[in-house]
Amino acid sequence: MLTRKMQSISPRESGGSTGLKGLDYQNHWAICLLLKLHATEDDYAILIEHWDDVVSLDGTCPPKKINFYQVKDHKKLSLTDILRYDPKKSGDSSIIGKMHSLYKDFGESVEGCYLVTSRPITDSNSKEIISNSEYKCLKDLQECSNITTKIEKETGESCGRFVYVLRFMNSELSRKGYCEQLKGIIYDFFKKKYKCDIDVDAFYRTILPDITKKGALIFKEFQNVDMLITQKGFKRVDIENFIKETISSARHTDIDKVVEKLLTESDYEFGLRYAIKEKIKKYRSEKMQYSNDVIFELELDIITGIKKTISVSKTIRTIVSEVASGLDPQRGYKKIYSEEFITGAIYYETAKIYGEL
Template sequence: MVDNPLADAQRESAGASTFGKYNFQFHWALCEVIKKHEQQKEYAILIEYHEDVVIANTLEADKATFEFYQVKNQSATFTADSLTKRKKGAKKALKSSVLGKLLGSCLNKQYEDRITTIGLVSSGGFSFNLEKELKLDVIKMGDIAEDELAVLTQNIHNELGIVVLPEHLQFIIPEIQLKNQEDYVLSNFARLVDKLFPGALCNAVSIYRAVVDEMGRIGRLEYDYKDWARLIEKKSLTSTSIHQVITLHSNHPCVDDIKNDFDDLVNDLGWRSNRKRNIKRRLSLLALRRAGFMSALDIDVANSFLVSHGKVNEDDFCSDAEFVDALVQQAIKDGLLKNVKDQDELLIEVIYCLLKAE
């Protein structure tokens, strides 16, 4: 069991309970998912866990770094004063400011040195005095005029005792807006599939609905997780899970080719029709997934089966059935069962390697 580097007590969990009010934040998060997927980067995205959106750059706990985002859908424009204004709560105690709440999630935590971006996203934008009077959609610390930065810093110092604002703090104006969020994300999924699999056919609506439903599910979970693997399983969307959804609702000529090759091969294997259909379906999904985005795990698994395949000489066998059986036995001998879920998946990997090598 690997410890979860984010296993600090969360500031609050009320956001998870009222998740239905926050469609905008997870539509914005989906835009970030699509950007990273286009770049074929590995990631895990967490909703309502320490912050509105947290993105890990890998699925490996010991290597993960994090982006923390608070997402606001509002018409009002944030100023230095409104960002750091503290309202009175119960018994006249001062509440956290918007910026103070975000920084409080990130600073003086066990994971602080692993955060690469602290972002405040607001559909209403920001009104700062900027150096060179630039019009920016991503405002970094170095872009803000000294007098404006001094106001922000002094107010946050009074609230949190912070002397210098983090250099990786950013203020972000999103392209997506509330009125077009569904259509915007849906069209971006369609473009993503076209970029991953040029010439592919996809059902963008089904992809969108499946991902949005899953994001809603993970957003409603309120638990903390000490174990990293359970956090990823229960509370995140990953590059792998998103890609599985995309491949499930897409089709590409490369899949037709491998299905035709499989049909030629399977005639000599003597399988019953049910087994043939099941293996063919799973083989097709594997082929499409690897055609568009090879994760680090996919690369390792594919390479290990390729090495194992090279140890068996096809000329030593009288039939394809004997050859495939020998490849399976060699893969088992090489310990490759530990790399897959079950014996059927090992067989699929063997066939995939065989057909891709031809």
């Protein structure tokens, strides 16, 4: 069973040769994969920087199939490069050799081992082995026989099913400008699947730090698959929550009118109006990074405080100040969130009550 293998096989050692730019590229590509998987109706989960750069599963209850993605951001990469290793160095493996090792460890559960590259891999004649973003199996390459011989020499084993499992894929993101390219992909995803425009930057700024954080975490022991995914990846429901919050925010774009309702004549000034708008927008964006339970506790306390404090004779600044000072300092969110974040939450909830945000 796949879950037993997942619990018994240690993750790869961190701190390899991948530089910061390479990791950033990997994380951006992982978002591409998430959106591609989410565009279907199938269940899925992904892991960041565990057994491979990115790992996908066909669900969580329990998973039966696993895919590995080795993501390379290179100016130029040839078949010779990905098969290169030093037989004199103990434990040295080529890129393909490492992928074969994962295939061997996880056996029949492996659906695909993908080598994803920012530029097409070239063959011995400097010809690109694949010309679009679809993948090609090793079996489909003209040099399959030659590559298979080299893999078997390195591993000491027959390739067998690996010629179908090993797959070469061109990335949707190029080496230059991949941040903006990803934002374009995010925009297209929401337009096609949800038929709506959204704040692309808000979604991008929320999900990318979460992916980076999960990738940096070293997590070797876990009791079940759900625990592993919570710490090192995302389930379908996690991305659905990101998306719901993004769409919800996009449907409340007229913040100007809401803020006007918040301000009385005595404290109506351009600077304050702009400041409140920015606090509400920032809070909306940042709150997607946190646990729903903790956010719920914070928002419930704020709403209770607003209802106790609310008065037509009070200015918005007075209301926010009184609600903030009335929050219990022993609550969990006081230890997690900054005062700026909590202030943004108070403005946000006040806007919902006063201005029907």
